[in-house]
Amino acid sequence: MAKKLKRKTQKVHIAFTLNGEPCEVAFAPHKTLLEVLREDLNLTGTKHGCELGECGTCAVLVDRKPVLSCLVLGLTVEGREVTTVEGMQLADGSLHPLQTAFADLGAAQCGYCTPGFLLTAKELLEKNSKPTRDDIKEALSGNLCRCTGYIKIYEAVELAAARMRGEAAEVPEEVVLGLK
Amino acid sequence: MRTVGERIARPDSLDKVQGTAQYVDDLSFGAMLHAAVVRSPLAHGRIKKISTAAARRIRGVHAILTAQDIPGQNLIPMIQPDQPLLAAGEVRHIGEAVALVAAETKSAAEEAARAITVDYEALPAILTLEEGFAKREIVQHWKLRRGRPCDIFSRHDVVVVENTYQTPYQEHAYIETNGMIAVPETDGGITVYGSLQCPFYVQKAVASVTGMKMNHCRVIQTVTGGGFGGKEDAPGLPAAMVALLAQATGRPVKYILSREEDMQVMSKRHPGKIVYRSAASHDGILLAVDVDYFLDAGAYATLSPVVLWRGINHAAGPYRCEHVRVDAYAIRTHKVPCGAFRGFGEPQIVFAHERQMDLLAERIGLDALQFREKNALETGDHTVTEHELKESVGFKDTIIEVRRASNYDRLKLEIEKSNGARISENPPNPKRRGLGWGCCYYGVGLGARGGYLNPAGASVVISSDGSVNVAVGTTEIGQGMITVLSQIAADALGCPLEFIRIMPPDTSRVPDSGPTVASRTTLMSGNAIADACRQIKSRMAAVCADYDFSKIIAEMKSQAVAASARGETHPKSDFHRIVTSSYTPSNRASGHWSEEAWLWKATIQRCVQNMVQLSAHGWAVPPQTTYDGETGLGDVYVTYSYSTNLVEVEVDIETGETTVLKVWTAHDVGKAINPQTGEGQIEGGVVQGIGYGLLEEHVLATDGSKAATRKTGKGGPFPPGRILNDQFSTYIIPTPMDIPEIHSLIVEHAFPYGPFGAKGLGETPIIAVAPALVNAIANATGIQLREIPATPERVWQALKQEASRRTQQSPRRSRKAASAI
């Protein structure tokens, strides 16, 4: 690793790919990836709920795998590929089908947990284009949400998967308006 | 197009899914400092000396403040103002703030906070509700007296059930912790940005400690990552802290709590103890209840008096009951102050009354559902506070809906059969299924004790291009306020939804509109918006009635077409955005104006040309409520929402583990303005209720931890009263793996005063889930828990006790059987 420890400022300098673009950044070597993203690169889309690796809110993709950015040092991404929620859009600038499905179904309520869920789900759909409900639960099991009760999140992942497979998917409406 | 009643997608979700929504920690200001707080390690103690000299020498430290440095009042204004911002002389709970630091970086601030030494003299601490009650540390006592319960309980022809119930602390566990930024303004004022539910409470707290006039304290809510009541009054503390530091340093100051700090010091659901006696006739009529209801308030009163008051007003559940005695007490202890949490004093007492209903039904020999149905409140009945229900009572319909959707009668038989089959399997299958009911009702809004907090304001301003700014004093906390109020505004004005923008709540835009609590937002802010829109509409009608707009529209269209032909409009500009009947964020990025949108734009153009005032302030005051402090009787709320839950569980009798399989949950909400956000509230509330019933509790260090104290020789790591589980790995909330099938059912018994008939929905989903779970565990296994959460340990213990009770009894029973032969 080409770490250049500059004595005076105690900063390290690394180069990596961030959301598809080359990126260079200097930061104090003890900083976590979460802190580097939010404080040194001004990408505040990545949130934090515990900074102890317990809530999944800070998940980003490193080399396409979900990583809790509060648990790894910024240094570790040198030369690797990092994707945050800011980089989820498709090449043409339109929203990723997961983003659209989350918005359409109300899977983001307070929205604070949403970036972590989106990135974790993105990796799932890249591995498995037709996940079952259990596959989804399993893949998302490290992410906490206190607002939604998770159901709309599952449905949004299913809807996005169907749309990505090119199927005309119905938006689920499980609420029943009774006794009309 | 009418949007009310449609599944309109949330307009605020586009920012949220792109990571562009700005939560408080996402903001920074030039020259911003960071705060850290020195907190008490003792539950109760006298402060002998605070030494700050070493801390002041740390590089980057700009201010260190203690109680004596507060220019205003060292007091958080609340119902019974008793809470200082910084402990003065005495600390009364672990985590109470003693000193504040502002420094260039967070780490410098934290280092300085560690370098401040405080000498304490430990004082005896009250750590249990029982001890507090014995010492008469009573924050509040409410009474409810109706009929002659004594007469009923002394009768010989009634069935009486009496039990004592315990409920735990519950943590809000919003995923975004509390956080605030204060920015000094050039005009001498201060602006506070933060994660909060109630901007006007925060404004009062900031004004109180800084000594500034309220009109100099401006509070703006940032996008807030969940509240559930936890950001009702509690954010006043961090807000007042950053405001003081900003005032002292002249620089912006940010303070974001860590998860552990948030769990240790911020408010929680009150632990409760309920001694509950009920009487019913042998044919299944609920006759009387006699209740002592205790809440552990913690060190300061905060909202405890009103949390308790809501509990007492719903003490007998949504049932007719004519003879009632309730005494309710909030008890002061030396623990973290408890406050508002979704349900607000109801979940504790509802757990008790819904367990009682099952036990009574069993004693009488009725099905749990039948017994509830027989006593269910209907139009014309009186509530426990003698409030005559004149309208909008959908309780029975919620029961009917759940019964229908779950196919209850068949399901019950099927489960009995399957349990029987499992017992006779070889080896026996240890899993038992069970069904449990839980019902509740919820007085919407603050009720008779809300006083001046009851009204709400709104400001509606239409710009010349037809776009509309709506400002309200209530907040979006994930519950869907922006969506629902946009719909109400659009329909009240008769304009396409796309034109509406709900502004970020800001105390400088609208008058004090009370708190965002008590499921009152749709009702109160909705009515205030409707009021403003009515004023504008009538002005518009004066120049638009019978006017033929076709010419203006044709002109506007041809101008737009010409402009885009000249390449002057961007494909993403206003003119190209779509407003369609199926309004979803994904389809609104392309297309053209609908006819309705053209008409709206033309109308506004004509009004502007005719100098019509296109703005108004709206104001909503709820209908009169009454309350008699002596008896506790009165029409205490404007109306009630009703809810019924049925849950199916599977209990492993070898491990004590409970799995929730299915939930049917029906809610009479008056009118569902948006079934999609309604569903979101229901599903989220039910899952929080599952956490409350099965998983969540705080464990506090007791005197037992003294051993550790002696070993470490310096106060020990866990002084008595300290919360031991302050992380998500030890305080367990439901994860994606714990989620059952949830069937949400909405019943609409319109409330004539509500906007489009709406009542409120925010809280009923959580309230009666825990008792339904425990009732289902009883149905599956025969054990009768009186305490939640029903963790595997508790269930397993109870199963063991039940088994030993049975083996002790069985010889007698077999003797009896023998003699009968």
Ligand code: FES
């Ligand atoms: S912030 Fe990283 S897991 Fe919670």
Ligand code: FES
């Ligand atoms: S949407 Fe609020 S935590 Fe998930």
